[in-house]
Amino acid sequence: MSSGPDLYRHAKIGDFTQTPPTFHNPYIDDPLLRRTLRRLVSQKHLDRVSKDLSQFGDRIVAEINHLGRRCELxxxxxxxxxxxxxxxxxxxxxxxxxxxxxxxxxxxxxxxGYDDNIDSVTRRVHQVHFFSYPLICI
Incomplete structure (x- = not known):
């Protein structure tokens, strides 16, 4: 049996390719995030901010992910x-x-994050934005 670099040089059968990861809206597709928000924010406030969080998640997938990849290159x-x-x-x-x-x-x-005049709901929404943003830009 061979060892060292020769062992990993070529695929033994066919070509080896990997499909690139596909990103989805982190607000919609992360059940833990949604459960945590439901626990920390009242339903009335959650209904008010859900559209904003969903739109931001769509923006991450459509625009921010691509920009982050270009920045890494x-x-x-x-x-x-x-x-x-x-x-x-x-x-x-x-x-x-x-x-x-x-x-x-x-x-x-x-x-x-620097505004002292905002309520706790806005802080939570800000934290979700901040949490979601860098995950895709990696």
Whole structure:
């Protein structure tokens, strides 16, 4: 029996391919998340925020997931000097990084956490947004 790198070089039968993961709306498809929200938030408030959470989940699947993958392929880089040796210290990011920053602002992912005037229901909804957002961008 062979060992080492030769053992894993080729598939013994046919080709080996994996199907890429498919992402679904985390709010709709995560039963634990929904059960937890039902326990922590009254039904009246849950009815009010369900549409927003569902739309955000759809946005994660349709837009944010793709942007996150592009960002992983195009990591930010620091350009410290220009072609003439002058110090510029410029952070170069792909357009997808900027778009994700805009989405964070649109959804209030950061700002809501610093607002002292919001109620506990809004805090829970903010936590669900914040919980769902990075899972897909990995």
């Amino acid at each position: 195009n990591q930010p880089r620091l350009e410290q000097h220009d072609a003439w040796g002058r110090r510029v210290d410029e952070l170069i990011v792909c357009p997808e990084w900027n778009r994700l920053k805009e989405i964070c602002a649109e959804e209030g992912l950061i700002a809501i």
